[in-house]
Amino acid sequence: MNRFAFSTFLTSNTDLDQELIDGLVGQCTRREVTRGAYLLREGETCEHSFFVEKGLLKQFAIDHQGKEHILQFAPENWIVSDRASAYFHQPSEYYIQALEDTQVMLVDEAFILQLARNNASFLEFNHRLLHNHIRHLQQRILQLQSATASERYQHFVKIYPDLLLRIPQVLIASYLGITPESLSRVRRDLAEQNRTILS
Amino acid sequence: MNRFAFSTFLTSNTDLDQELIDGLVGQCTRREVTRGAYLLREGETCEHSFFVEKGLLKQFAIDHQGKEHILQFAPENWIVSDRASAYFHQPSEYYIQALEDTQVMLVDEAFILQLARNNASFLEFNHRLLHNHIRHLQQRILQLQSATASERYQHFVKIYPDLLLRIPQVLIASYLGITPESLSRVRRDLAEQNRTILS
Numbered sequence: 001m002n003r004f005a006f007s008t009f010l011t012s013n014t015d016l017d018q019e020l021i022d023g024l025v026g027q028c029t030r031r032e033v034t035r036g037a038y039l040l041r042e043g044e045t046c047e048h049s050f051f052v053e054k055g056l057l058k059q060f061a062i063d064h065q066g067k068e069h070i071l072q073f074a075p076e077n078w079i080v081s082d083r084a085s086a087y088f089h090q091p092s093e094y095y096i097q098a099l100e101d102t103q104v105m106l107v108d109e110a111f112i113l114q115l116a117r118n119n120a121s122f123l124e125f126n127h128r129l130l131h132n133h134i135r136h137l138q139q140r141i142l143q144l145q146s147a148t149a150s151e152r153y154q155h156f157v158k159i160y161p162d163l164l165l166r167i168p169q170v171l172i173a174s175y176l177g178i179t180p181e182s183l184s185r186v187r188r189d190l191a192e193q194n195r196t197i198l199s
Numbered sequence: 200m201n202r203f204a205f206s207t208f209l210t211s212n213t214d215l216d217q218e219l220i221d222g223l224v225g226q227c228t229r230r231e232v233t234r235g236a237y238l239l240r241e242g243e244t245c246e247h248s249f250f251v252e253k254g255l256l257k258q259f260a261i262d263h264q265g266k267e268h269i270l271q272f273a274p275e276n277w278i279v280s281d282r283a284s285a286y287f288h289q290p291s292e293y294y295i296q297a298l299e300d301t302q303v304m305l306v307d308e309a310f311i312l313q314l315a316r317n318n319a320s321f322l323e324f325n326h327r328l329l330h331n332h333i334r335h336l337q338q339r340i341l342q343l344q345s346a347t348a349s350e351r352y353q354h355f356v357k358i359y360p361d362l363l364l365r366i367p368q369v370l371i372a373s374y375l376g377i378t379p380e381s382l383s384r385v386r387r388d389l390a391e392q393n394r395t396i397l398s
Contacts, residue, residue, distance in 0.1 A: 061341055061344070061345065063344075063345035063346075067345065069341065069344040069345045071337070071340060082337075083330060083333055084330055084331075084333050084334035084337060087326070087327075087330035088330065088334070093337075093341060113326070116322070116326075117319060117322065120316060123315070123316065123322070127286070127312070127315070127329075128286075130326075130329045130330075130333070131282060131283055131286035131287065131329075132283075133333055134282055134283050134329070134332055134333060134336065135283035135287070137333065137336035137337065137340065138270070138281075138283060138292075138336065140340055141270060141336065141339055141340055141343065142260055142268065142292060144340065144343045144344065144376075145260070145268040145343065145376055146260065146262035146266065146268045147262075177343075177344060
């Protein structure tokens with residue numbers, strides 16, 4: 001377990017001054033949650049972005065029939081939040097739950113906005129995060145609208161390469177918006193294709 | 200046709216100073232495009248946000264099979280763009296096309312970022328737009344993942360109340376991610392329910 005994962009992440013992935021990073025990380029709260037625990041529930045206002053230092057989170061919604069729909073997974077070095085809920089102080093439609101025992105840094109959303117107002121380089125960093133989030137959501141929509149089950153699975157493997165062995169098949173199928181039976185068929189077909197290529 | 204629609208929109212919907220609004224609008228370019236014309240094509244880098252003063256735009260992607268998938272419509276007073284493409288200077292996956300003869304204001308994306316850096320109230324305005332965009336995209340994902348055909352249609356009527364008579368049914372079905380036959384059935388069922396309630 002790396003106690004300084006968030007700090008290291010910021011140093012490696014941003015142009016922020018070390019002093020600013022230390023100030024930001026110092027303002028964050030570290031929390032350890034056990035598998036199954038919730039960091040956000042539907043109806044609550046989201047007040048934090050969650051940076052995963054160790055473990056795995058799942059962000060999902062539950063429809064009127066009680067069926068779960070997964071927006072995203074967040075393994076190590078991912079940030080997950082409902083930034084719209086946080087910004088507009090509106091009840092979230094999402095749950096964020098730990099799929100494994102997880103260590104997160106809680107980044108206060110109000111502090112992010114304040115820092116963006118007062119610090120030019122942090123403003124750029126936050127702009128980048130927001131536009132990256134928009135890009136991800138657009139890709140998710142395109143996937144749901146137009147990709148075949150096989151294309152969706154291959155996209156999943158690309159963005160979450162290390163999750164295949166950490167997440168039950170039924171959750172992967174839910175994320176992809178296909179049935180577990182379709183997912184089994186896709187995996188069988190891809191394995192068959194690989195065998196053909198290698199033989 | 201209101202030659203000052205964008206200026207009026209900003210005055211009514213933001214806290215921006217009139218001087219700033221005049222400066223922003225003065226920097227924009229007005230363009231008139233005929234029905235069927237494109238403002239953005241897949242593979243191009245999006246360089247503008249398009250504010251619709253009069254007319255109607257459609258933002259969509261085309262999949263490998265040549266099938267069209269509509270992300271959103273933009274009638275009067277809507278802003279449409281591929282902000283991720285603009286921000287990251289990456290080829291867009293989207294087309295933006297006029298469904299009617301349309302008058303738009305072209306807002307330069309680089310100018311938006313520059314203004315956000317230098318003006319605190321514009322920064323807040325841009326933050327609000329970005330978070331609102333995230334909220335819209337999240338709602339679109341939830342609709343695609345979990346809403347029934349009937350729920351999707353009723354959501355469409357709510358956000359685009361004046362488009363029902365301006366857009367062919369086949370485009371509404373494409374936006375909703377259902378077949379035109381499903382859409383006809385949904386409309387028939389809802390009309391039937393209304394008759395029952397009124398009788």
